[in-house]
Amino acid sequence: MTLIIPALTSCGGGPKGDMPWIVDRFDDIKVIRYEVPGFDALPLEEKELIYYLSEAAKCGRDILFDQNCPVNLPVRRTLETVYENYKGDRTTAEWKALEKYLKKVWFANGIHHHYSNDKFVPEFTEGYLLDAIETIPEEKFGSLNSLRGEVCRAIFDPALYPTKLNQKAGDDLLLTSSSNYYHNVSQAEAEAFYADMAAADAGNPEPVSYGLNSQLTKDDAGRICERVWKLGGMYSPAIEWIVYWLEKAQAVAKEPQKTNIAALVSYYKTGDLKEFDRYNIGWVKDTVSNVDFVNGFIEDYGDPLGRKASWEANVNFMDTEACHRTEVISDNAQWFEDHSPVAEAYRKPVVRGVSAKVITVAMLGGDCYPATPIGINLPNADWIRKEYGSKSVTIDNITYAYDMAAHGNGFNEEFVLRAEDRERMERYGKLADDLHTDLHECLGHGSGQLAPGVKGGELKSYGSTLEETRADLFGLYYLGDPKLVELGLIPSLDVAKAGYAKYILNGMMTQLARIEPGKNVEESHMRNRKLICEWCYERGKADKVIELVKENGKTYAVVNDFGKLRDLFGQMLREVQRIKSEGDYEAGKTLVEQYAVTVDPELHKEVRDRYYALDIEPYGGFVNPEYELVEKDGRIVDVKISYPADYVGQMLGYAKDYSFLPNIN
Known part of the structure; x- marks a missing residue:
């Protein structure tokens, strides 16, 4: 809009x-x-x-990745770990394909195309990825080790998370979309939930934008509730x-x-x-x-x-x-x-x-x-x-x-x-x-x-x-x-x-x-x-x-x-x-x-x-410019700007310096 x-x-x-x-x-x-x-x-x-x-x-970069699909962060981090630590041949066709896939994930903030919403099709095999992972010490992956199977399914199973946003008339648009705005909630349930909120707000000349900043999900008792995106x-x-x-x-x-x-x-x-x-x-x-x-x-x-x-x-x-x-x-x-x-x-x-x-x-x-x-x-x-x-x-x-x-x-x-x-x-x-x-x-x-x-x-x-x-x-x-x-x-x-x-x-x-x-x-x-x-x-x-x-x-x-x-x-x-x-x-x-x-x-x-x-x-x-504070005698006296020409370097730098969320949210 x-x-x-x-x-x-x-x-x-x-x-x-x-x-x-x-x-x-x-x-x-x-x-x-x-x-x-x-x-x-x-x-x-x-x-x-x-x-x-x-x-x-x-600082909100990880938020968007997770909003776009619940497996985006572990997929991105697994591939980044491989990219930074792999000691094998980086001239092969499969390595080049893996590198291209990672660049696409960075660009789209996830595993779905930023415009078409379709899931990317990898041009390297699951076996190649697993072999590459095996050459890297487990401690480099940390908590990602327990998510390896889920990461592979997300990348290689075409039936899993096929489209980020489905708008096809007649489908349940929530159950067929892979975005993380709704979890285990059908379209009919979500529409009824917010219809009740709107009815309670009827006549308000300043209506609240209900649902704008939350994930809609179900609690342990099966009741629909919101997880609000806020401090705490x-x-x-x-x-x-x-x-x-x-x-x-x-x-x-x-x-x-x-x-x-x-x-x-x-x-x-x-x-x-x-x-x-x-x-x-x-x-x-x-x-x-x-x-x-x-x-x-x-x-x-x-x-x-x-x-x-x-x-x-x-x-x-x-x-x-x-x-x-x-x-x-x-x-x-x-x-x-x-x-x-x-x-x-x-x-x-x-x-x-x-x-x-x-x-x-x-x-x-x-x-x-x-x-x-x-x-x-x-x-x-x-x-x-x-x-x-x-x-x-x-x-x-x-x-x-x-x-x-x-x-x-x-x-x-x-x-x-x-x-x-x-x-x-x-x-x-x-x-x-x-x-x-x-x-x-x-x-x-x-x-x-x-x-x-x-x-x-x-x-x-x-x-x-x-x-x-x-x-x-x-x-x-x-x-x-x-x-x-x-x-x-x-x-x-x-x-x-x-x-x-x-x-x-x-x-x-x-x-x-x-x-x-x-x-x-x-x-x-x-x-x-x-x-x-x-x-x-x-x-x-x-x-x-x-x-x-x-x-x-x-x-x-x-x-x-x-x-x-x-x-x-x-x-x-x-x-x-x-x-x-x-x-x-x-x-x-x-x-x-x-x-x-x-x-x-x-x-x-x-x-x-x-x-x-x-x-x-x-x-x-x-690629964004970069800014640096210039200090003298404990005071900020200037801010310098520079223009990097390294897309991969900026993405890896952002992953290191602005990665705050857990793998699964």
């Missing part, structure tokens, strides 16, 4: 050896180094604040360190940030979701702090019921020069809301607290690392957004790093049929992407309102896809509005044409390169893009608004009428907003299942063949 994941477009890869941006390449992944321009010019107190917040951002509760050893560094940050922060950090610490100590609301209200009202951060259980994309949140962190500061465009958008938020194509009853009569900025990220953690969103809009609670507004950011140094890593990859030449489209994408593609992200995050997520009596969770497992669809449509619709020219945000509507052509190409075709043969679309952002493109393609078929053109045996997605396409975006936005505002589950389900899920196998094969022939990877993620 609150972030933009990079699409698979011309920012899709880079030439081998393209340093300093790309530092590692394996499987379908490239690892990129990002810079933090402006850090050295910050005042010392802000550098010190970034250091402490960055340490807190790294589940994940306490890691949360202790998160709190330690947050309190260090609180000591050097200025108001109002000092009070906001105190509220977050209180939430971690108590697990009280009302404290989390208090923190979010203070956080969204703070529009003056140059350094900002996200830390906590935030996004619910990984929960098939859209209730429980993964742990994530992000530390950043303002890019004051680039903030101009988001300031203009925010200042005109009421105009955009008033002129939205949605029904008047579902527009906000008064838009409150739209705060938007372009940021430079200084540290990524949890569900933001190594792969990260390029835009964020928080908080998620609808009542807080309505009463206090939201805070939106576009991460400029990350989009810049993606752009630099993509130079010369041959993507546009292969997939964009018309020269005029290629020229517009080359000239305006990054501006179109940045503005679409700004509109999506700054206004799209915060736009519209619910009908009386609608709470916001009625769309259930389809909620995340439909919310991303709504925000994307808002951004697409206004990207083509002459108002953007009037406001000086774009030189002409050629920017919209570049953005539209790129979006349709990705949603209908090139994002399919990310999906394994025979699979459907599962990830919410991919479903969202496919839903928009396929719906518009069908609705505009008579006028050939979008056309699939065959030329020289290759398929191309071409936009023939940009004006009519914008009209279709507006029509679809009106319907998707109605679905959300009214909580129309059946209509939302029909849209997603009809347009967003199934894949044409022939087109799928063609796209994958063409894409992988370019020798570029469809996914990208990052």
